[in-house]
Every structure is written in C-alpha cells, then in structure tokens.
Amino acid sequence: VKVAYEKLPFVLDAEQALGKDSPLVHQAHGSNVLLDKTFTWGEVDQDFAASPRKLSLRVKWGRSSTVPIETFGVLASWDPWRDILDVYASIQLPRYPDQIGVALKLPVSSIRVHHDVDVGGSYGVKRGIKHTVLVGYLTRRLGFPVRLIEDRLENMRGGDAHGPERLFDVDVAFDDQGIIKSMKMRALENVGAYAGRSPFQLGKPIGAIVGPYKIKSVQYRAIAVVTNKTTQEAVRGFGQAPTNVAIERTVDEVANALGLDPLEIRRRNLIRHEDFPYTIPSGTTYDSGDYHTVIDKVLKHTSYEELKKERDALRSAGKLAGIGIAACLEPSGGNAMFEALINPKITTTTFMDSCRITVDGIGSITATMHTTSSGQGHETLVGTVIGEVLQLDPELIRVTRPDSLNSLPSGTPVGSRMAIMLGGAAFEAATKLKAKLTAIGAHDLGIAPERAVYERGEVYDRNAPEKRRAWTDLVQIAYRNFHRMPADMEPGLSVSHIMQVPTGGKLPDANGRVQMYPCTSFEFHLILISIDPELGRPEIVKYRVGHDCGTVINPKIVRGMTMGGIAHGIGAALYEEFAYDGEGQLMAQSFMDYLLPSSHEVPAVEIIHHCTPSPHTVLGQKGSGESGYLGAPAGIANAINDALRPLGISINTLPIKVSVLGDLIAAARERKG
Numbered sequence: 001v002k003v004a005y006e007k008l009p010f011v012l013d014a015e016q017a018l019g020k021d022s023p024l025v026h027q028a029h030g031s032n033v034l035l036d037k038t039f040t041w042g043e044v045d046q047d048f049a050a051s052p053r054k055l056s057l058r059v060k061w062g063r064s065s066t067v068p069i070e071t072f073g074v075l076a077s078w079d080p081w082r083d084i085l086d087v088y089a090s091i092q093l094p095r096y097p098d099q100i101g102v103a104l105k106l107p108v109s110s111i112r113v114h115h116d117v118d119v120g121g122s123y124g125v126k127r128g129i130k131h132t133v134l135v136g137y138l139t140r141r142l143g144f145p146v147r148l149i150e151d152r153l154e155n156m157r158g159g160d161a162h163g164p165e166r167l168f169d170v171d172v173a174f175d176d177q178g179i180i181k182s183m184k185m186r187a188l189e190n191v192g193a194y195a196g197r198s199p200f201q202l203g204k205p206i207g208a209i210v211g212p213y214k215i216k217s218v219q220y221r222a223i224a225v226v227t228n229k230t231t232q233e234a235v236r237g238f239g240q241a242p243t244n245v246a247i248e249r250t251v252d253e254v255a256n257a258l259g260l261d262p263l264e265i266r267r268r269n270l271i272r273h274e275d276f277p278y279t280i281p282s283g284t285t286y287d288s289g290d291y292h293t294v295i296d297k298v299l300k301h302t303s304y305e306e307l308k309k310e311r312d313a314l315r316s317a318g319k320l321a322g323i324g325i326a327a328c329l330e331p332s333g334g335n336a337m338f339e340a341l342i343n344p345k346i347t348t349t350t351f352m353d354s355c356r357i358t359v360d361g362i363g364s365i366t367a368t369m370h371t372t373s374s375g376q377g378h379e380t381l382v383g384t385v386i387g388e389v390l391q392l393d394p395e396l397i398r399v400t401r402p403d404s405l406n407s408l409p410s411g412t413p414v415g416s417r418m419a420i421m422l423g424g425a426a427f428e429a430a431t432k433l434k435a436k437l438t439a440i441g442a443h444d445l446g447i448a449p450e451r452a453v454y455e456r457g458e459v460y461d462r463n464a465p466e467k468r469r470a471w472t473d474l475v476q477i478a479y480r481n482f483h484r485m486p487a488d489m490e491p492g493l494s495v496s497h498i499m500q501v502p503t504g505g506k507l508p509d510a511n512g513r514v515q516m517y518p519c520t521s522f523e524f525h526l527i528l529i530s531i532d533p534e535l536g537r538p539e540i541v542k543y544r545v546g547h548d549c550g551t552v553i554n555p556k557i558v559r560g561m562t563m564g565g566i567a568h569g570i571g572a573a574l575y576e577e578f579a580y581d582g583e584g585q586l587m588a589q590s591f592m593d594y595l596l597p598s599s600h601e602v603p604a605v606e607i608i609h610h611c612t613p614s615p616h617t618v619l620g621q622k623g624s625g626e627s628g629y630l631g632a633p634a635g636i637a638n639a640i641n642d643a644l645r646p647l648g649i650s651i652n653t654l655p656i657k658v659s660v661l662g663d664l665i666a667a668a669r670e671r672k673g
Helices: 014-018 044-050 096-104 129-142 152-158 204-208 240-258 262-269 291-301 304-316 337-342 378-390 418-445 471-480 555-574 632-647 658-672
Strands: 033-041 053-061 073-079 084-089 111-114 146-149 166-174 180-192 217-226 320-332 353-359 365-368 397-400 452-455 458-461 464-469 493-499 519-532 537-548 606-610
Touching: 014 180, 014 217, 044 166, 044 180, 044 217, 053 240, 073 129, 084 096, 084 129, 096 111, 096 129, 129 146, 166 240, 180 240, 204 240, 204 320, 204 337, 240 262, 240 320, 240 632, 262 291, 262 320, 291 519, 291 537, 291 606, 304 320, 304 519, 304 537, 320 632, 353 418, 365 378, 378 397, 378 418, 418 452, 418 458, 418 464, 418 471, 418 493, 464 471, 471 493, 519 632, 537 555, 537 632, 537 658, 555 606, 555 632, 632 658
Parallel strands: 084 111, 180 217, 365 397, 537 606
Antiparallel strands: 033 217, 053 166, 073 084, 073 146, 166 180, 320 519, 353 365, 353 493, 452 458, 458 464, 519 537
16 A cells, blocks of 8 residues: 655644635635634723823743643443443533533433542643543444543643643833833734634633733733644633733833832732722723732732842842742633623523532431532532531531532533632532521421521520520431421421522623623732853742632642642743644653653742632632632743843743743843853
8 A cells, every 4th residue: 555645734823824825724714713803991092192101012822731640531331221321531621411412412311420530630621522422432332331541642742731822912001100001912822723612711811801900991802823733722720821921021011111110010000909899991890809918918928128139149149030020810700701702602691500418317418519520629628618607527528429410500610610619509508408407496496586596506595595406306307207397398408509600690791891700819929030041040049929819718728729820830931832843743742842840840839828808709718729820920931031131131932941041041141242
C-alpha cells in the first residue's frame, strides 16, 4: 500500500487567522471568526476625549492548563434488560447526563451517572463528553463494558486540557492624578480547531471587566478565531486570570507614566468600602468589599518600605529585583449569564444546586450532594453547614453522592460556586429540618410554636426549660407516633432544597448589561522577585497575599485552594505552555516539555485573611475555588517588569520563560555597553 500525503495550508496565529488571506480551518464555515462582538458601556469616546492622558498596552496570555494529577477516564456499561447505561467517569461537567442523552439519542432516564467516583483533580478540564459518547456507543454495540483512560500524551494533544490563549490590546484614559476614567479592551482568543467552551471564556470576565477599580466607562471587543491548534476547554477562572493580567499590567504602566508608586495608583482608583454595593459599567453589582483594609492588613505584616529596601539591596548585590502588586477580583457563585450575553439564543437564567437531608428512624443523619467532586472538600462543607444549623457535631452527619437517577438538580462544581450554592442549599435544607423538628416538639409539648426553642437537637419550652423533647423523642414521633404529629404534617424526617443563584434570573438588557456572578472575592498580592542577570532565572523571594472571601466556612480548605491557585498561577506566569513549532506540531507532549513548578519554585506564602460578608449568601460566604490563580500571574508579571525597568525594557507575554528573559536581559545589557 502506498500513501501519498498532500500538505495542506494551516494557521496557528490568531491574528493571522483573523486576516482575509488566512487559510480556512473549516472551509464550509467560510471564515475563521467564531465571535466578533463589541460592547460599549458608558460614554467611552467622551471620556477619552476629555482625559489629558492616554496609554496603550499589548499583553499576551500563553496557552496552558490546570494539569490534573490523573487524566480523564470513563467506563460505560449497557444493561439491555433495563435499558440503562451506567457511566463511571472522572468528570467535571454541568448537565453531563443530558449531554450524553442528546449525543446517543437516549432518554436521560436511561442514563445513570455514578457520582461517587474520585475525579483526581480537574479545575475545568475534565469535560470528557467525546470520550463518553465513544464508550457509550461501543458498550451498546458490543454488549460488554468498555473503559477509556487517557494517557498523558493523548490528554495534552487531543484531550480537554488546553486553556485560553489570548491577546489583549488595552487603551486607558486617565488624568494627571492617575485616576483612570475609561478603558478600551480588545481580546482576541485563539480557540483552536473547534469552538469548545472557548468563546464563552471571553464572556465571563465581563462580570469584573474593570477589576476592583472605579472606571466609569468601558468598550470591550471580544473576538474568537479558530486555528489548527488543539481545541480549548474550560480552565480555572474561565478566562478571568488573563483579563486580570491585562488590567493589572495596564494599571502599573499608568503609574510608571506619572512617576507614581504602583501601590499609590491602586489606592487612588480602588472602589471604597462605603461605595458598596457598587455597579460597574457592564451592569454587574459587586456585593461587598473593603479593598483598602485588606491592603492595610497585608502591609502590617510586611512593611512596604522595608520590602523596597530589600529590593534595592538585591539590586546593589548585582541582581535584578522587583516588587509586584496585583489587586484582583474573583467573581463567584457560578451564574452563567455570560452565555446569554455572548449568544442571545441561550435563555437560561438559573444555575441551581441542591441538598437533601434525611434523618432515619434510628436518628442518624444522611445528607446528599448531587454531583462529582474533584477534591474540593464538598463533603466537609455540607457536614459543617448542616452541623452549624442543627448545632450538632459535623462528624455525626454522613454525606453521600447518589447517582444521577436519584439526584436533585446540580450545576456541578464550576465557577467558584459550591460554598455559595451547595453550602446555601445545605443551609436551607437544614433550616427546614430544624423548623420541622421544632414544630413537632412544640406540638407534643402542647405549647405555641413561638415558645418552642431548638437547641442541640432538643426542643424545650422557653417558659419552662425542664419541659423538653430529646432528639430520640422527636425521631420517635416523626417515624412511629403519627398521632403525636402536628396536623397536616408529613411523617418522617426528610427535607430538600433546590437553590437559585442569588441575584440571578434576568437576561441581559438591550445594551448588553447584566448581573453576572452574585459575589466578588478580593485578593491583593505583594511579591518580591530577584532575577539572576546572567541566567535570566527568576526566584520568588517573598510572597504575601491578602484574601477576602467573606465568611470562611472551613479555613483549611480555603487555605488549600489559595495555595494551590498560587502554585498554578506561578506555573502560568513562568513555566507552563503548550508550545507549537512552525509546522504546527505540538512540542509539549509530556512533563519533560510542559514544565510544572515544583516545591523548589513555589515559595512559602503568607496568607492574610479579612472578612467582608456578602449580603447575598446565607452565612456571608463568597467563593474561593479560583483564589490565588486569579492574581498570581499578574503580580509576578508586574514584579518582573519592575526588576527589568532599570534596563529600560519590559515583557508582556506570558509565560515569561527563563530562555526568553535571559535573552532579553542580555540584549539590553549589550545595548547599554
């Protein structure tokens, strides 16, 4: 057999793909453009015309991933007698059973997804629908179970691993005091060969398009083009981290243009505590915040003036050294309204989650959550919240994950939403259970409901505390003594709650303004970096981060999320990239080529917490699942550029690799003689 291959034209660069003469990735589509949409909020042209100063900056975010410990795996087994497709998958995907049903032309009632699996890490990239459709088809065709486990090469080359690759052109108008009046942002996304979820990743940042700053007007142009690279999928933050880099690099350059300190320029532009709730030009109202106080708390732990002295001492010792600052927001609560904003055909206005609590006839408590988990500690979250409401030890509460046929609706753990949504559903379900127990106790004690007090599983008479019903008494009545139950009350002790996203439920208006996520967490990164001028190798000397995610339900989980996010952000800023050669071949196909930060590169990090409760959530909690990652790349990029400033050079393309940095420094030193 002889095979003759004809080399076809291809395109890898997003700007080239946007050109009229570019090779077409899909001839039938007639263009490489999937999305080109411009939003204008406020009087942008007038604000630019009235401002004495303008500045332009180009920033590039390189293609990287979350790199889970385990690649995607799925096992499917068809039972022809029951017409049931059993699916076990390391999945993180909203509406997974629905998508399987649509693809395989099966009713969703014939698909049983088992949620009690170990996902092995994800943060967005465990989508796996194409793998599932394949094994689902094969098991029905062949009549026996079929399993597919990606190897690392397959995961990196053709899986769901690739994240955003985005080019920003940012223009800002500001006055002589450094107050930023208006911003124009053009974001060009290199989607890869197919749409995937990528165009929507240009929509999510609209909910925090001005970051934590009081910028009056914004023009945002979102462009997505296809190329011959691997398709993108959702990655931690869903496009917010690249946008934060573009904003924070621009703010630093405004400071440089005016000769102001980067900290001072932020203090002047940050939204103040008394301004909340604060509505940004794109229509989202930030729920709460106290950004200046968070910064002050960080600076109490680390003197800014002493840090500058330490930087200057490193410079005197022959190093390049810089201080990086980043003040970033983490939109949280997982409202998917950006989908309707990008594609008006989508009219979904809810992204719900749920919890069910059952007390059995012996008195044991079982709570259920209705999705897979990727190691975020959701069982601990549910047990803690229910224990808080019922005033019982969380260790007494078993938390399980039933299969999809026995589950209530869930939007799954995406969008930094589970503390808000799953935690909120657990709180409301527990409140219902507490109310039912209180009503049973009041009726059995023969007192008015307002006289009944629930405390630690018991109900007593406020006016005669010795008159009480123990937990076992209440369970006995609910399950065995119906004659002692209040009228019109169901027997048993099983309650559930399906929670709508706070502040959700509305589509975008005619001007493209919409309430996105209900909550915004805040993080302030303060970083000292030194660079070996001979090798171009950066080293993080000090790392401090102030973090405000409202009420912290479990401090260890929040710390773990933040530390992991910072490590991830260090990788995106300095090391990780899916690089291609000039012929379109992916060069990073193993961990030999795709460089991850190790314990040597991730420094000790001091996290300083502050709490500004959200008015929209049951305990004042906000999201923290994407914390650290949303600010670390911006802070590192600013630190490196501060280090390079004495050489008169800058770098605005991430990742900032040692080889590139070394060559840039060498060329600058050679020019200086």
